[in-house]
Amino acid sequence: MAKADRGTEVTTPPELLAAPGYVARRLYQSYVALWTRLVDPVLTGPQFAVLTAVNKYPGVDQGSLAASVALDRSTMADIVRRLEDNGLIVRHTATHDGRRKLLYLTDEGERRLDEVNRRARQLDEDLMRGHSAVDRERWLREMSSLAAHWEGLLAE
Numbered sequence: 001m002a003k004a005d006r007g008t009e010v011t012t013p014p015e016l017l018a019a020p021g022y023v024a025r026r027l028y029q030s031y032v033a034l035w036t037r038l039v040d041p042v043l044t045g046p047q048f049a050v051l052t053a054v055n056k057y058p059g060v061d062q063g064s065l066a067a068s069v070a071l072d073r074s075t076m077a078d079i080v081r082r083l084e085d086n087g088l089i090v091r092h093t094a095t096h097d098g099r100r101k102l103l104y105l106t107d108e109g110e111r112r113l114d115e116v117n118r119r120a121r122q123l124d125e126d127l128m129r130g131h132s133a134v135d136r137e138r139w140l141r142e143m144s145s146l147a148a149h150w151e152g153l154l155a156e
Contacts, residue, residue, distance in 0.1 A: 020146075031127070038126070039119040043112070046071060048120060050079050051113045054089055054103045061100040062091070070151070088112055 016022045035045055043051075049069040057065065066076035080103065083089045088109035094100035105113065128136045 034123060034127075035120075038123050040116050043116055044079075046075070047079055047083060048113075048116055050076070050083060051088060051105065051109060052117070054105050055110070055113055058104050059092075059102045061094065061102055063100070065103060070147075083109070 032045070040048075046069070050065065050071075053065050053069050054060070057068075062076060062080055063073060066073050069076075071079065080089065080091065080101070084091060087106055090104050090106055091101040092104065094102055128139075131139075
């Protein structure tokens with residue numbers, strides 16, 4: 001809340017608070033700021049997601065992995081290039097299809113993922129502090145459902 005020149009309190013208009021996109025943007029802005037401050041000022045959330053997915057599915061191709069972390073192919077290619085330049089992953093060309101790039105964590109990538117993952121899990125706890133496990137699970141299900149719905153609107 002802020003004060004206008006004439007002392008009037010300026011609050012968020014109710015129309016914005018009723019707009020899901022506005023509220024989602026506020027959540028995301030806060031999350032990114034907290035991530036940068038508490039988790040890692042260099043490694044981004046999307047880069048962390050790619051490292052996590054490569055760790056879970058070593059040797060998976062770049063295109064398949066993009067969908068699993070909700071990235072388009074061009075963004076995925078850029079993130080993979082940056083992670084490779086930083087020595088966190090390696091790309092190998094698939095034996096039977098030279099266009100497919102298979103991804104693997106390097107030793108440094110594994111170390112970095114472990115280090116950042118601890119802080120990311122702590123941020124998760126901080127974000128949900130004061131809410132029951134039942135509420136946390138319900139909200140995550142609902143937010144995941146909403147994300148899938150919004151992504152589906154893109155395909156229409």
